[in-house]
Amino acid sequence: MRGAARFGALLGLAVMTATAATAQDATLADIRQQLGTLYSDVQSLRSELSTSGALTTGAVGNTPLDRLNAIESELTRLTGKSEELEFRINRITTDGTNRIGDLEFRLCEVEPGCDIGSLGDTPSLGGVDSASSVPAPAAAVPDQPQLALGEQQDYQRAQEALASGDFRSAADLLATFSATYPGSTLTEETALMRGRALDGLGDTANAARAYLEAFSGNPEGAVAAEALFRLGNALGGVGQAQDACVTLNEVGVRFPASPFVTEAANARVALACP
Numbered sequence: 001m002r003g004a005a006r007f008g009a010l011l012g013l014a015v016m017t018a019t020a021a022t023a024q025d026a027t028l029a030d031i032r033q034q035l036g037t038l039y040s041d042v043q044s045l046r047s048e049l050s051t052s053g054a055l056t057t058g059a060v061g062n063t064p065l066d067r068l069n070a071i072e073s074e075l076t077r078l079t080g081k082s083e084e085l086e087f088r089i090n091r092i093t094t095d096g097t098n099r100i101g102d103l104e105f106r107l108c109e110v111e112p113g114c115d116i117g118s119l120g121d122t123p124s125l126g127g128v129d130s131a132s133s134v135p136a137p138a139a140a141v142p143d144q145p146q147l148a149l150g151e152q153q154d155y156q157r158a159q160e161a162l163a164s165g166d167f168r169s170a171a172d173l174l175a176t177f178s179a180t181y182p183g184s185t186l187t188e189e190t191a192l193m194r195g196r197a198l199d200g201l202g203d204t205a206n207a208a209r210a211y212l213e214a215f216s217g218n219p220e221g222a223v224a225a226e227a228l229f230r231l232g233n234a235l236g237g238v239g240q241a242q243d244a245c246v247t248l249n250e251v252g253v254r255f256p257a258s259p260f261v262t263e264a265a266n267a268r269v270a271l272a273c274p
Contacts, residue, residue, distance in 0.1 A: 016249060107208050109240070151181050155190070162193055167200035188217045192227050199234070208234035225258035232264060236271050245273035 016076040107114075154177050161170035177184070184190065195209055195210030214227035232248035234243075248271075251264035 018192075024186075107205055107212070107240075124208070136230050151177075151184060151186075155181070155186055158190070158193060162197055165200070167197045171197035171201060188214045188221050188223050191217065192223045192230070195230060195234070197228070199230070202239040208238060219254075225260045226256035228254065228265070229260040229264045233267055236267065241271055241273075244271055248273065 025189055040198060097249065126225035158170055158177055161173055171194055174190050174197060191210050191214035195207045198207035198210060208231055210229045211231035215224050215231060218224060227249050228247060232244045235247055236244035245268055247266045248264040251258065252261045255261065
């Protein structure tokens with residue numbers, strides 16, 4: 001009976017471990033540690049069942065030991081998959097962070113008064129160490145009931161200023177919005193709009209920085225394709241033609257269904273990209 005009770009508890013732990021894979025506060029390292037603990041429990045229970053004499057009856061595949069064998073095999077597979085996934089995520093995050101850091105360095109080179117020594121280390125892509133915990137992007141203000149009333153009003157005022165062509169007011173309002181609501185779900189949208197306002201003012205270098213912020217904040221988000229396209233355009237505008245060509249090409253690679261693919265292709269033609 002004691003073995004059967006432990007077996008039931010073990011199955012419950014297996015379900016909890018699988019559920020933890022989808023929880024936002026569980027990292028791959030946490031999951032792998034739980035899998036390792038569960039694997040040890042399986043081995044311990046296997047030893048107990050194997051010496052208890054309770055495994056001599058029952059159809060093949062229906063005895064506790066058969067079930068333990070199946071659980072152990074699945075745990076081994078899940079552990080390998082979690083390690084593979086963690087490696088891939090870390091590799092993508094590192095590569096993306098390095099690319100963004102290189103772009104920031106190049107933008108600083110062409111921006112008057114920018115001190116390269118003050119740039120510091122580039123934060124990990126998306127502001128987190130694992131892309132799996134990057135939150136889903138916000139679509140639009142009407143679909144964001146969690147926005148505070150003042151936050152929504154400030155965002156709409158900035159939208160209206162940009163739409164009316166008042167780029168100076170729009171840029172100021174958007175900078176204030178970012179400082180006032182640093183954790184807003186509209187962070188990427190705000191950065192993209194600020195880039196467009198700065199572009200309207202002729203401040204191409206800072207516009208490129210804003211587009212880079214909009215893209216790197218959520219490289220798979222709703223505004224990522226437009227941000228990447230506008231970043232490529234801005235890089236061409238500050239004389240970084242080679243980087244501009246690479247960036248514009250990435251629009252089609254990353255977002256083949258986006259309407260900005262055609263615009264990026266036209267921009268590449270204008271820059272005489274190879």
